[in-house]
Amino acid sequence: EADIYQTPRYLVIGTGKKITLECSQTMGHDKMYWYQQDPGMELHLIHYSYGVNSTEKGDLSSESTVSRIRTEHFPLTLESARPSHTSQYLCASSPGGGSEQYFGPGTRLTVT
C-alpha cells in the first residue's frame, strides 16, 4: 500500500467558502500531482509539482491553487468554492517524472 494520505475524505460546504484539501506522503517522493475526476469520467491533471517551491498548472484549467513548502505536503486551496467545483480530487506522488504514480484515497467535495 502506498503511504499517501488525503484529508478530508468527504466535504460538503456552502458556496463562497474557502477550503484547503490536504495531501501528504511519507515516501520521500519529489513529484506530486492533483487530479480532478467526476464520476465515471476520466482523470484530469490540474496541478503538479516537481519539488519544493515548484508548482505548475496541469491540463485542465482550475481555479484552485497549490503550494509545496515541504516535500511531503502538497495542499490544494479553493478561495471561494462554487457548485461547479463539486468533484473528486485525487492526489498522487511518484519517485520520478515518467515513473508510476501512487494515489491517495481522494477527497469527495460537494459544494452546495
Added chain:
Amino acid sequence: RKEVEQDPGPFNVPEGATVAFNCTYSNSASQSFFWYRQDCRKEPKLLMSVYSSGNEDGRFTAQLNRASQYISLLIRDSKLSDSATYLCVVPLRGAGRRALTFGSGTRLQVQP
C-alpha cells in the same frame, strides 16, 4: 489525436472468460507504460508496469507493440473481483516535467 486512446467498453464477460483490452498511444518515444485498475468511486491503483516487450503477473499479461504503438492487457480466467475500469497510462509527449497521461479507461464487468 489523443495521447492515449482506449475502447471505453463496457466489456461484459462471464466468469472464467479471457478478455483483452487494447490501448494506442501517440508518443513514439515513450519507454515506460502502465496499467492501472480503478474501482467505482476509488482511487486508481497500479496493476502492472511494462518496460520492454511485455510483463506477466499471474492471470494478467501486458504486451507492448512499439511498431504499432499499442499496449494490450490480457486477463485470463476472469473473476467477479476483476470488475473495474482499467486505465492505460503512458508518458506525455516531451514528457519532461509533466510525467504521465491517463487514458479514459476500459470498463470490465465480469458476470456470474
